[in-house]
Amino acid sequence: MSKSNFFISAFIKSIWIGFIVGIGSLVLYVYFVSINFLGLFGPMPSLEALENPKSEVASELYTADNVLLGKYFKENRTPVDFEKLSPNLVNALTATEDSRFEEHSGIDLRGMGRVFFKTIILGQRNSGGGSTLSQQLAKNLFQTRSALYKGKLSKGTLGKVIFKTKEWITAVKIERAYTKKEIMTMYLNTVDFGSNSFGIEVASKTFFNTTPDSLKIEEAAVLVGLLKAPTTYSPVFNPDSSTSRRNTVISQMAKYGYLTSIKADSIKKLPIALDYNVENHNKGSATYFRSLITSYLIPWCRERGLDLYSDGLKIYTTLDSKMQKYAEESVASHMKEEQRKFFEHWKGKSPWTDEQGKVIPNFIETAAKRSDRYRALKLQYGNDTVKIMKVMKTPIKMKIFSWDGEIDTLMSPIDSIKYYKHFLHCGFMAMDPHSGYIKAWVGGIDHKHFKYDHVKQGKRQPGSTFKPFVYASAIDLGYSPCYELPDLPVTFPTADVNKTWTPQNSNGEGFTGEMFTLRKAMANSINSITANLMKEIGPQVVVNNAKRMGITSPLDPVPALCLGVSDVSIYELVGAYGTFVNNGFWTEPFFITKIEDKNGNVLQEFIPKSVEVFDEETAYLMVHMLKGATEEKGGTALGLNKYGLLWNGYEIGGKTGTTQNYSDGWFMGITPKLVAGAWVGGDDRCIHFRSMDLGQGARMAMPLWAIFMKKVFADSTLGLIKERFPRPSKLSVEIDCKRYKEKSSQHSDSLQQKHQQVLPIEF
Structure with a gap:
């Protein structure tokens, strides 16, 4: 072999050797990366993860x-x-x-x-x-460049090469x-x-x-x-x-x-035609419901080792999308009009007043100290209130709520608090009384600007909407809806031996002395009759029955309870009223039917609690009593006829409620398949209308209920047909008041016997 041929042969051989060594080194390098040799390269995604x-x-x-x-x-x-x-x-x-x-x-x-x-x-x-x-996909799915997959050599340019190699290896495995x-x-x-x-x-x-x-x-x-x-x-x-x-x-x-x-x-050449809408928890339907249900779901997930925010669960609720839509529309239309009236009513004046009608000093400053912004500033400035209030009074850019849409404005935090304190708020809930399914839930007027939920979180004095608990307790003891009591003052002793309490009627006209049947008295919301009945049966009996009917809020067993002085929620009241429609069984209002994992496997199905409170007869008699508001002369719910809801085949019962100084307006309504309740009022009890004409429950809350029910009745797909409340085949108590009078003496004897059989129940 010539020398030139020898060098050519040696050169070619060295190239092959270099190629083979290079390939071998590459293969060895890839292998070392794949097994994380000596911990130098960092781990790979596991087979299970793949x-x-x-x-x-x-x-x-x-x-x-x-x-x-x-x-x-x-x-x-x-x-x-x-x-x-x-x-x-x-x-x-x-x-x-x-x-x-x-x-x-x-x-x-x-x-x-x-x-x-x-x-x-x-x-x-x-x-x-x-x-x-x-x-x-390997990079996105397994985050191969994260700290989890780093090794001792995963730094600088070499680290980038290693990461890229891992992505190649993972990509091949993914393809397989x-x-x-x-x-x-x-x-x-x-x-x-x-x-x-x-x-x-x-x-x-x-x-x-x-x-x-x-x-x-x-x-x-x-x-x-x-x-x-x-x-x-x-x-x-x-x-x-x-x-x-x-x-x-x-x-x-x-x-x-x-x-x-x-x-x-x-x-x-086409323009980009966007329909842009970023999802967040302040948008969409049932925003208050979604936020409140979180407080249930988070601990539920934690107990099972699940993450509500990343595990792809499917939660099926009881809400009906159409009823929810109608409820939100009804709240918007009614509350916009109520707010217009409220602004006009207080035009040029501050609505935060005491019982004498005087503006409460430092009301806004006190409210400001409860705000998140004030708390944040306090962390920054400590107890230097001068600096804090200087910031609070400095105008800044902000978006504020209005019924005509958000407003971009320049306003100080103090002025924004003052602005928002002028707004009325509301809560609304509808429920199927037989299944306990909550069908609609609106916790306020705008979730973005007002987070507080007035359905379950909010508790206020129910006023006269609590009276049915008194009447139900009497009916359960054997009283007839035709039992009569006089419209006369009723006086109770108090804890102060030198003072007594005599409730006044809400109409401001004093006492007429007229005899009222229980049905008409409740329909007309006569305070003296309710107080008289409370005196006959005792507050503890009323408390016991209210607790059985799902009222979990504290109730003081005092005479004033008959006029609704203990705070309760709409959630509790709607569930309790459902007892009357559901043949005496209280069914807990509930909101979730089942929860599935991301693969469709059922993790849990939910069944509501149900407790028998009254017998079928007592329940029906209370339905008959509640219908009095829409049937008796002077009934507080006769205004529903303005919305075409009465005397056209639908049976409706209801009860209005108004608290002292018109701080709270309520309406509770029942139909054979749906029970719903509404509350309207200010965030603070001192913010309210100043007249019965504007501030009573029949004006503030009942129209909201009526607008909703009109929409629901008009939608044939919801199945709320014209039907009557089911009546027991036999009644032991007479509800025909003419016949009742003829049997009054026997009725009184049996009533007294039944009353003596009642024993107190401890809670």
Whole structure:
């Protein structure tokens, strides 16, 4: 062999040796990375993690009729199946992010070669990336660049190489474990599109108010364009950049044959037509309900090792989407009008007054000290109230609530508190008395600006809406609705031996001396009759029955309880009134029927508590009593006829309630299949109307109930047909008052015997 041939042979041999050593070193390096040799490279995603990849999935809250109410999330993500992906979306993603997606096995060697040659050798920018969808999925799904996967060598440029290697290895494993459709679906379900939307399902709704299967070409191109940089190419915040990026995606679709050039050119000329709406807990239906139910769900999840905000639970509630919609509409229409009246009523004056009508000194300053802003400033300035109040009185930019929409304004925190104290608030709840299903729940006038829930959190004096507990206790002892008592003063001793208490009638006209049947007395809401009855049967009996009917709030067994002086909630009252309609059984109002995991497995089904309080006869007699408000002369609910609810085939019972100084207006209404209650008043008891004409429950609360029921009755799909309350086949107590008078002597004897048999119940 000649010397030249020897050197050529040696050179070729050295190249082969170098190639083989290089390949061997690469294989060995990849192997060492895959096993985390000596802890140098950091761990890889486990086989279990690859087989069961976990991403944060929003838990979803549904109505009984399967309408999505809202979500609980850290990252707002809802998975979608491949069959629900628009071909436009799949094509746009493939053309832009991984044109050889169907050909490679996780690593695109041609793409990597292009990047190496153009970016590294020629130094060109924007020459395209070499990462496949599988590699991007590995990075997104397993967070391979996080601290969890770092090793001793995971620093600087070498660390980046190691991370990239892990993504290659993981991508290959993903390709072996899943089909191309599954990889495409997982990718689109995990990526961040910006605007608090994670995954294609949420992104489609957020930007275009549509679903992934309905995305048009131009819409799909916008969303795929966002993947490069969600903020930079946001159609909301950077519309020009978004349009340019969208057109690049469309050009890619044409390049790879998914569109004709003519079609692509025509689509590029279209403007981006957004229907933008970012989901949050202040928007959508049943916002107060959703917030309050969280207090139940969080401990429920904690006990089971679940995360409400990331485990993709499906919570099915009792709410009816249509009734909820009607309730929210009714609150909005009625409260807007009430607020108009309230502003006019107090025009130029401060509504926070004492019982003498004088403005309460330092009321706003005291309220300010309870605000979150004041507490934050106190942490900053300590007890230096001068500095704190200086900040509190300095105007700043803010959005404030109004019934005509949010207002951008310049206002000091003190003035904003003063502004908000002028607003009336409300709470409304409707329930099926037989099943206990809560059908509608509106906790206030606007959840964004007023977080406090007035259905269950809020407790106020119920006024005359508590009277049915007194009458029910009497009926249960054998009294007839026709039993008569005189409208005369009733005096009770008090704890102070030198003082007595004599309740006055609410009409301000004193006592008439007229004899009233119990039914008419309750229908007319005569205080003296209720007080007389309370004196006959005793406060403890009333408390005992109210507790059986679901009133959990403290009730003082004092004579004044007959006029509703102990605070209760709408939630409690609606449940209690349901006892009358449900044949004497109190069924606990409840709001969840079942909870499933993200795979549809039922974790728990819920059954409400039910307790027999009265027999069927007592319950029906109380229904008959409550109907008196809509049937007896002078009944406080006769105003419902203004809304076309009376004397047209619907049977309705009700009870109004008004507290001292008109601080609270109530209405409780019953129908054969629905019981509902409404409260209206100021956040503080000192904020109220100053006249019975404006401040009584029949004016403040009853119209809200009426507007709601009119909508419900008009919707035939809800099944609230014209029907009568079911009546027992036989009644031992006479309700025909003419016949009752003829039997009054015998009735009195039996009543006395039954009364003597009642024993007190301790709670």
